[in-house]
Amino acid sequence: MRVCVIGTGYVGLVTGACLAHIGHDVVCIDNNEEKVKIMKAGQSPIFEPGLSEIMQGAIQSGRIEFSTDIAAGVAHGEILFIAVGTPPLPNGESDTRYVEAVARSIGANLNGGYKVIVNKSTVPIGSGDWVRMIVLDGLAERQKQLVTAGSGPAERLPEVADFDVVSNPEFLREGSAVYDTFNPDRIVLGGNSPRAVALMKQLYAPIVERQFAENKTAAPVPVLATDLSSAEMIKYAANAFLATKISFINEVANICDRVGADVTQVAKGIGLDSRIGSKFLNAGIGWGGSCFPKDVSALIHTADDYGYEAQLLKAAVSVNERQRLIALEKLQQALKILKGKTVGLLGLTFKPDTDDLRDAPALNLIEQLNRLGAKVKAYDPIVSQTGMRHGLSGVLVETDAERLADGCDALVLVTEWQQFITLDYNKMAKLMSHPVIIDGRNFLNPQDMEKAGFQYIGVGR
Ligand code: NAD
Ligand code: UDX
Known part of the structure; x- marks a missing residue:
């Protein structure tokens, strides 16, 4: 099938590359020329395991192209994905200006054949109908321009727009986006529209039938067809539920700290109850990233707009805000005065296997440590390697973990990168002024760390 994906970030590029991999003919559009240049050269502008390989295979097979030309993309696609960002506004509302710009351009470039316009961006509830309206506005504006310019009927756009809007929320996680x-x-x-839903089912059939799955004999992927608003709500509700689950275990961890229980054992004990499930019960320094914080805030905002106070979600956010500073509290308990001390952060990204720093808990920690007069250093496998500094200030990025440890009064493990398990902690402890480690992800073995000479402090254990 002919597909156009507009917006090639974490979601759009993975979607485009994977759809090309399963046999579709994909054009990826982005208005960032630099990104398009990188992708045309067969490279991924983001770090996402397995993505470059999939992209290169798709380029070689001629099934994917990258361009800034949205008109050409719209002309190409029978299925048009909108996958641009919907970042948060300062009041927590979702900023839909990029979706609006794309929907308007789609309208202005509709070329006659039937199209399915797919909202893959996470958009406020009600956006499906709104996108339809913007597309029609874009079409009408372009028609007017063409008539004013005196274009002949052959150059004009279709009088009646033949398209449907489908909401197809994305559930991939960064770091395992291709796998997901x-x-x-x-x-x-x-x-x-049954016609649009049928085309979408055809598009995803190889994935539904598990042709590219790790377990090819697993039951087909459930496909849930709903109305527009319910699909939009499913995305928000899923993220809000997972974020609340983490805030719940973080609250339990804080109580464990006070009563002397071990939250890792508690999580295991409750997670074995199949009604609860073991996933997303890792206590730590709170949830971050480009999705949970903004999506929970947007849902709270939507509820507000409709006269309902989302009390549970507000509590999940406030537990998280406090949790993101739990490492600071523990540093103050261990070191007392932080002014003049040096703190080393192991990891910067909001989770491992990504280069994404959006709303990373490390950023809050750096800001607060700076405010209290501490010097902050960091080592992150991706940030240190790529030299990427987007959104980072007030921190000296070191090239390896031992240089990081050198002269530090304490370390904080912020991101559970797998390679942090096998660092030479004996050597690192010796290089430090005070060998204290706050394990913000309960990732390391407390006994091993103590043997290496560290004072080990976890979260709720
Ligand atoms: P991103 O910021 O990584 O990428 C967005 C891309 O859109 C950028 O490359 C940008 O240049 C491009 N863009 C912006 N305006 C454009 C325009 N007018 N024309 C063409 N391209 C344009 O964003 P992302 O993380 O991929 O998220 C995209 C959407 O998917 C958001 O709504 C997000 O909430 C949702 N989502 C994200 C994830 C995730 O893990 N990142 C998961 C599920 C859903
Ligand atoms: C999330 C959703 O999981 C995904 O379905 C959606 O499409 C996008 O948002 P992502 O943000 O990539 O994915 O990462 P995720 O693995 O969900 O982690 C989010 C945050 O929660 C991270 O900061 C992570 O460290 C934290 N987390 C996760 C915990 O603190 N404890 C856990 O048990 C799990």
Whole structure:
């Protein structure tokens, strides 16, 4: 099938590359020329395991192209994905200006044949109908321009726009985005057009049938067809539930700290109850990233708009805000005065296997440590290697963990990168002024760390 993906970030590029990999003919559009240049050269502008390989295979097979030309993309695609960002506004509302710009351009470039316009961006509830309206506005504006310019009927756009809007929320996780795309738990299709939903099912059939899955004999992926608003709500509700689950275990961890219980054992004990499940019960320094914080805030905002106070979600956010400073509290307990001390951060990204620093807990920690007069250093496997500094200030980025440890009064493990398990902690402890380690992810073995000479402090254990 002919597909156009507009917006090639973490979601759009993975979607485009994976759809090309399973046999579709994909054009990826982005208005960032630099990004398009990198992608045309067969490279991924983001760090995402397995993505470059999939991209290169798709380029070689001629099934993917990259361009800034949205008109050409719209002309190419029978299925048009909108996958641009929907970042938070200062009041927590979702900023839909990029979705609006793309929907308007789609309208202005509609070329006659039937199209399915797919909202893959996470958009406020009600956006499906709104996108339809913007597309029609874009079409009408372009028609007017063409008539004013005196264009002949052949150059004019179709009088009646033939398209449907489908909401197809994305559930991939950064760091395992390619895996998640080929092994989804479900596919949600929201919309009231049987024709559009049938085309979407055809598009995803190889994934639904597990042809590219790790376990090819597993049952087909459930496809849930819903109305537009329910599909949009499913995305917000899923993220809000997972974020609340983490805030819950973080609250339990804080109580464990006070009563002397071990939250890692408690999480195991409750997670074995199949009604609860063991996933997303890792206590630590709180949830971050480009999705949970903004999506929970946007849902709270939507509720507010409709006269409902989302009390549980507000509590999940406030537990998280406090949790993101738990390492600071523990540093103050261990070192007392932080002014003039040097703190080393192991990891900067909001989770391992990504280069994404959006809303990373490390950023809050750096800001607060600076405010209290501490010097902050960091080592992160990706940030240190790529020299990427986007959004980072007030921190000296070191090239390896031992240089990081050198002269530090304490270390804080912020991100649970796998390679942090096998660092030479004996050597690192000796290089430090005070061998204290706050394990913000309960990732290291407390006994091993103590043997290496560290005072080990976890979260709720
Ligand atoms: P991103 O910021 O990584 O990428 C967005 C891309 O859109 C950028 O490359 C940008 O240049 C491009 N863009 C912006 N305006 C454009 C325009 N007018 N024309 C063409 N391209 C344009 O964003 P992301 O993380 O991929 O998220 C995209 C959407 O998917 C968001 O709504 C997000 O909430 C949702 N989502 C993200 C994730 C995730 O893990 N990142 C997971 C699920 C859903
Ligand atoms: C999330 C959703 O999981 C995904 O379905 C959605 O499409 C996008 O948002 P992502 O943000 O990539 O994915 O990462 P995720 O693995 O969910 O982690 C989010 C945050 O929660 C991270 O900061 C992580 O460290 C934290 N987390 C996660 C915990 O603190 N404890 C856990 O048990 C799990």
